Amino acid sequence: METRNQTGVSEFLLLGLTEDPDLQPLLFSLFLSMYVVIILGNLLIILAVSSDSHLHTPMYFFLSNLSFNISFSTTTIPKMLINIQAQNQSITYTGCLSQACFVMVFAGLENCLLAVMAYDRYVAIFHPLRYTIIMNPRLCGLLSLLFLLTSIVDAVLHSLMVLHLSRSDLEIPHFFCELAQILKLICSDTLINYILVYFVAIVCGGFPLSGIIFSYTRIFSSVLRMPSVSAKYKAFSTCVSHLSVVSLFYGTIFGVYVCSAFIHSPRKTAIASVMYSVVPQMMKPFIYSLRNRDMKSALRTFIGRIPSF
Template identity: 60%
Template sequence: MEPGIKTQISEFLLLGLSEEPELQPVIFGIFFSMYLITVCGNLLIILATISDSHLHTPMYFFLSNLSFSDICFTSTTVPKMLVNIQTQSEVITYAGCITQMFFYIVFAVLDYFLLTVMAYDRYVAICHPLHYTVIMTPWLCGKLVLVSWIMRVLYSLLHTLLVLRLSCTHVEIPHFFCELNQVVHLACSDTFLNDMVIYFASVLLGGGSLTETIYSYSKIVSSIHAISSAQEKFKAFSTCASHLSVVSLFYCTSIGVYLSASATHSSHSSAAASVMYSVVTLMLNPFIYSLRNKDIT
């Protein structure tokens, strides 16, 4: 096999969302504002869950981890984009690109897992309320988060190592960050193994998480439907309304990104669509949880 991409090039060019010079200040202002809102909003949730003893519950433990993951998620892409706009440069080093791709995968997949675990937490709380404290122990919650971190790091490492074996001379990435598919498509060497791993991993992890979430909520809906009191029904539903809103937003935007990517030949259109999934959704999560949860308002 030819030498890896690392021996052929030392940097990539991130083409961003638009190459029009007059749009760069507008894009910078919008993304800078969204980044500040995302970081501050999620930090406030983390601080609230730490400082308020009433929020020391499994649901808010997972929520604080989700907020931390969202901060890291958006921090892997937006700051570099802002620096490139400010310096009028499209360059990202080879090492920087691989590092960005690695952490992007880690935190993107971690979000899926945490949302799935939170769905299970709501399932236990509503369907088995008398056994909730017995099932959702601090030890189990901690182990779930720890295992999720280990599995996601290994998963991201697998993709990163598979990318390192590729060889190529193309340097232009029609995106605002080093997204896995975009980097793989730069390759001049055979990408069959990379494509198969991406496909099967998406089906197993994404499909598995979505299936588990749907199953949990089907049981939740069934349990709520069996409650005779309308007031009790509303109370039970309100405990999972915020999470259901975030799950719907997260999955709808991520599925929309990949549908738009396959339906359009424009790489810039695909990059613009991914903004909803990787930036806007993360910004809206704190608002959804704070507005719909009286405990943290």
């Protein structure tokens, strides 16, 4: 059958996680609950950090930035909930491309923030006397701005590369628009697009991950050489929350892409993608509030200030 050139299509169809109508109310309730937890949990961390002067440090500044990155979930979940409620799977072509663009922006930003937080722990352990000089507020602000601009440029570049390509299908077997899924619908030559995708993945993904691995390799080797058990525990306790978030973020991403290489089912891949697109966002508040003594104290103080009605 001849492939149709649908460059001028106005909308796509997001097939979601399942076509079973009986499961739609369950999915709606589940994702709505997770979204509420994501919003409230991360907002609570931001408010607790901003209200406690003891937490006005580079570590918690980047944690606030990481918590503010809930836009990753805000870009995807509300549209899914609207589609389920309206029993309408459509998304406009502009909306789909915009959603994919924002997903890339916030995923890239989270990747960079996790890397600089690992470097922050490295400086705190190896250069404690110079920590405030090296990780000064000006540097922290510039790094956050640089990460955001880099992620935006990367996402816009990918989006512009897709604009001129012809599409042969309208159905996306996913609950949100992802660049990889959009490229699969293209009937034009996508070699340059894939080269750009892999190049950016190596540069913007590989370098931060390498920085995280380098920082924690040095940290662990230093901690193991400490003679005191209490000193080892204190040094490791400053890293355990961040290391848990890093493991969850990268572990779920690698798990999904390894599974997709063996499980040739777009619908199962979409279900697995929930693990890296939603679960880490939901678990961050619990990890930092339960494993971090300063954060627990700040949260108790902040909640105690909230008047009861």
